[in-house]
Amino acid sequence: MFDFSVFTSWLDAALLSVMPGWLTILVECVLVALGIITLYAIFAMVMIYVERKFCAFVQCRLGPDRVGPWGTIQVVCDVLKMLTKEIVSLRKTDRFLHALAPFLVVTASMTTFACLPWNKGAQILDFNVGVFFFLAIGSIGVVGILLAGWSANNKYSLIGAMRAGAQIISYELSIGMVMLTMICLTGTMSFSEICQNQAEGGWYIFRGHFVALAAFIVYLIAGNAECNRGPFDLPESESELTAGYHTEYSGMDFGFYYLAEYLNLFICAGMASTIFLGGWAPFVIPGLDGFNEVMAIIPGFVWFLVKVFFVLFLLLWERWTFPRLRIDQILTLEWKYLIPISMLLLVLMALCVSLGLTF
């Protein structure tokens, strides 16, 4: 398996040989930031294209197919349009908070994006409380959403933001509980160690058998709710609230929300594939050495992306199947079903681990 840290340590050494230490760190930070932002933009565009095509196929349509081959240039045109649109500044709004809110949302989204393990040794934010950090930073997004709704001085925005607050804060409980369940199994909160463990001993979704599988499903449901998507999209429910909390945003300010929404979906899928499906770890079957060697030739980032897009497929499939829930139904689902289930899973997983029933 190719170790990306070979390249990063070579770059580090090369930079150190020509410039002082503080400048090296600065240059590396800028490079990493550029890389992250580029990847962010590229994946947002890919996601928008995939979403539009998938949604069309579910609805027996073809989707965008006019601009470029199979409509692939359509997304680029949409991005250019978004970049060149006017940013309208409104009277009687809280200007400062109104301008700040999209940056909070997109910052939370980008920072969590940086937590994803792309390859062995290719991880931007990696330390011993990675999972905890991921959850903590991810929660900043909801602050941005609440501020957006409050500062716009618009009833639709405010209703959307209140719904988003109620929903995201509720579902974060489930996500946290499921993460705890899996940390019982992994024994570490560092993403690189989680991936390394899975590369050596098999994916956690197999090792934790039915408990991990149930936790995976609960994670997908709660993650979808965190992203304000699918049947849980009532913070922005366009048929009742125009666009919910980002009703009053235009141009690239709106674009940030748009980007963050799609990237949050990607991050949700990425985190699911990291914790349950092994991140960059290849698929290995113990005992079949020839097969395992072939699997190990495939680079880690390909494995990671394949897994992410598999989870994305599940999320999109679910998103275009179910109708939007009412706010009381959403909260009922969380508080009456998902939280008891995830608590039960946590207890079961703890029992399994302590009795040595996992693999």
Place this chain on the structure above:
Amino acid sequence: MANTSYFAGLIGGIKSLCTGLGVTFRELWTPKITERYPENRKENHIPERFRGTLVMPHNENNEHKCIGCGICQMQCPNGTIKVETKMVETADGKKKKQLVRYVYDHGCCMYCMLCTRACPQGAIEFSPEYEGAVFARESLFKVLNQPGSKCVEKPARPAAAKPAAATEGAKPAVAQPQTADADAAKAKAEKMAAAAKKAAENAAAARAAANEAKAAAEANAADTALQEAWKEAEAKALKLETAAKNFAQKAAEAAADVK
């Protein structure tokens, strides 16, 4: 919902969600029904009853069925139709409306079909022609009758229905086939036929008056004034009848020329 227990509701919910996922998963692979319009305009099938635009069908002789009655114009709730007509005198001396221009404002039409339902002649109908986009508002005004077209002629009525004197002269002229080469002769024949008809009518009227005068005179033989009037009326009727005969003969000759 209220009657089901917590676990039954949970299991039932999961089942129904899985059913939904199954439906969309199957739908993912079905052939897509999107019509790729500009590429498929050759094979694109539009149902016949689709109301795309109003048309006035013309037959192979460039004849339509519109009699210019204007009922469609009155029926149209939007003022979409404007029927321009003129009064013409037919060969048998009747006044008749004739269509000049049938103007249809496609931009105003709401495709309710009240005009086509109201038309007593079945002269207009909706066609599934759907490419109605134009570059200027004025282009939406369409003249539905083709240039040089005319109303299709109905077969002539039976001779018995017309005055005896008139039919002799007028009938051949009316029954003429409409050929383009003998325009002048035709016009003359028609003129003569009209004159003959008028003369015949005059003669008939005079004869009727004379008959009345005769009856009156015979009733009171003593009244010399009535006798005089009878004689006068008789003379006038005879004169007019002779003239009518002459006219009829001339009309017949003119009709023969046309043939």
